[in-house]
Amino acid sequence: MQKDHTQNRPKHIAIIMDGNGRWAEARGQERREGHRAGVEALRRIVKQSEDFGIRHLTLFSFSTENWGRPRSEVSFLMSLLERYIESDLADLHAEGVRVRVIGRRDGLSDKICRLIDRAESLTASNNRLFLQIAFNYGGREELADAAARLARRAANGTLDPEAINGDVLAAELLTAGVPNPDLVIRTSGETRLSNFMLWQSAYAELYFTDVLWPDFTRDDLQAAIDYYAERERRFGLVSASGETD
Ligand code: IPE
Numbered sequence: 001m002q003k004d005h006t007q008n009r010p011k012h013i014a015i016i017m018d019g020n021g022r023w024a025e026a027r028g029q030e031r032r033e034g035h036r037a038g039v040e041a042l043r044r045i046v047k048q049s050e051d052f053g054i055r056h057l058t059l060f061s062f063s064t065e066n067w068g069r070p071r072s073e074v075s076f077l078m079s080l081l082e083r084y085i086e087s088d089l090a091d092l093h094a095e096g097v098r099v100r101v102i103g104r105r106d107g108l109s110d111k112i113c114r115l116i117d118r119a120e121s122l123t124a125s126n127n128r129l130f131l132q133i134a135f136n137y138g139g140r141e142e143l144a145d146a147a148a149r150l151a152r153r154a155a156n157g158t159l160d161p162e163a164i165n166g167d168v169l170a171a172e173l174l175t176a177g178v179p180n181p182d183l184v185i186r187t188s189g190e191t192r193l194s195n196f197m198l199w200q201s202a203y204a205e206l207y208f209t210d211v212l213w214p215d216f217t218r219d220d221l222q223a224a225i226d227y228y229a230e231r232e233r234r235f236g237l238v239s240a241s242g243e244t245d
């Protein structure tokens with residue numbers, strides 16, 4: 001029987017965009033050229049996501065650990081986010097993309113914070129694609145911050161500790177209101193999460209490819225989506241086809 005692939009399409013794809021530095025080094029170029037090319041790949045994927053029926057796209061672009069890189073690389077990555085918002089915001093808005101930047105604001109310049117606020121408020125009522133950019137993001141920090149907020153509410157008597165469950169905690173995360181990713185893609189051959197969406201990815205399908213992020217194309221996205229379509233997500237239950245009673 002022909003499989004209905006539209007049934008098995010991921011609604012939310014999260015991508016760990018890795019390999020920019022190696023892409024540049026392989027060409028004898030500075031790492032920053034890899035980051036620049038990475039932004040081009042990001043633009044392509046955002047444009048193509050509609051064709052694949054993706055509703056939510058989360059892109060990991062700067063981790064809380066990335067502060068430990070050389071100062072010049074960190075400041076280049078900051079300037080790339082600035083320039084991306086400045087140059088692409090109007091187009092994103094025109095295309096009906098809702099933008100949210102998830103991550104800690106501390107450490108970011110006032111200018112970047114203002115740009116993020118502008119991007120989020122301008123696009124707040126768009127609903128074609130929900131684009132989350134994970135910048136200065138760390139999954140452990142996100143969970144710790146959520147726990148601290150719940151603890152404060154419990155301490156001041158506005159929250160009963162007994163009422164805390166998974167849903168209550170999820171509502172405190174930076175991704176509140178966004179469905180969990182169905183598919184997490186990581187490029188560049190690394191097979192780890194590197195502190196990305198630890199809570200939200202609990203039941204995501206994971207797809208790893210050796211392709212370096214700047215080389216990631218529509219065909220690579222198609223391959224990841226095809227892989228997803230073949231998976232059976234059981235969420236801890238038994239196989240739907242193996243049920244006997
Ligand atoms: C991913 O590429 C982008 C960021 C982490 C900011 P890398 O810069 O990690 O590239 P590699 O892993 O060194 O090749």
Ligand code: IPE
Nearest residue numbers: 016017018060061062063194
């Ligand atoms: C993860 O990549 C972070 C981003 C893609 C933004 P890294 O290159 O920082 O991760 P590690 O160091 O290989 O784990």
Ligand code: MG
Nearest residue numbers: 018019020021
């Ligand atoms: Mg890397």
